[in-house]
Amino acid sequence: MLRVLVCVSGGGTNLQAILDRVADGTIRNAEVVRVISNNPGVYALERAKNAGVEGVCVSPKEYADRDAFNEALLDAVDAAQPDLIVLAGFLVVIPPKMIQKYAGKIINIHPSLIPSFCGTGYYGLKVHEAALARGVKVSGATVHYVDEGTDTGPIILQKAVEVKAGDTPKDLQQRIMEEAEWVLLPKAIDMIANNEI
Numbered sequence: 001m002l003r004v005l006v007c008v009s010g011g012g013t014n015l016q017a018i019l020d021r022v023a024d025g026t027i028r029n030a031e032v033v034r035v036i037s038n039n040p041g042v043y044a045l046e047r048a049k050n051a052g053v054e055g056v057c058v059s060p061k062e063y064a065d066r067d068a069f070n071e072a073l074l075d076a077v078d079a080a081q082p083d084l085i086v087l088a089g090f091l092v093v094i095p096p097k098m099i100q101k102y103a104g105k106i107i108n109i110h111p112s113l114i115p116s117f118c119g120t121g122y123y124g125l126k127v128h129e130a131a132l133a134r135g136v137k138v139s140g141a142t143v144h145y146v147d148e149g150t151d152t153g154p155i156i157l158q159k160a161v162e163v164k165a166g167d168t169p170k171d172l173q174q175r176i177m178e179e180a181e182w183v184l185l186p187k188a189i190d191m192i193a194n195n196e197i
């Protein structure tokens, strides 16, 4: 069984998609062993609890400086003994030490077709605002391995989603989640768990 650790910052709809696909057997040979949030009180932690998965919060606000937070984060990661770390809307810059320690074992979901609308400053709704401002007719989502850069690691899966006339950033975000993110991220985990990649 692949031990999967999921890192979250907010609502956790991608986490929910993973939990649901593990529960219904679509993700084979994997279990979610721990959820880490950098924000206290987020709904993602509730989702973990409802699924019987341990949820922990490691908030930067509780540490004197970034180094201390990074150490605490790595401790919380190590404690889960993960085979795979999934960044599912985790809006924290991953410490280089963690990237080196878990090289090739960290994946991220990004809500655009990388290399468009990605990198520093592109997260959450900002991605969709930028896509709409540029007037693209197609956007989508990307699952990729995490390296030292921001959204620069090798691409695992991508799915295109149509932009519709009159879309607000929230409309586009919702469509990309439903049609791409909630499908791609479970699929990537299943592929990794079953050596299909």
Ligand code: GAR
Residues within 6 Å of the ligand: 008, 009, 010, 011, 012, 013, 014, 015, 044, 088, 089, 090, 109, 110, 111, 122, 123, 124, 127, 177, 181
């Ligand atoms: C998702 O749209 C995810 O792709 C995005 O944050 C959202 C989290 O939603 N991630 C990024 O922008 C990373 N750069 P969720 O908490 O409901 O899964």
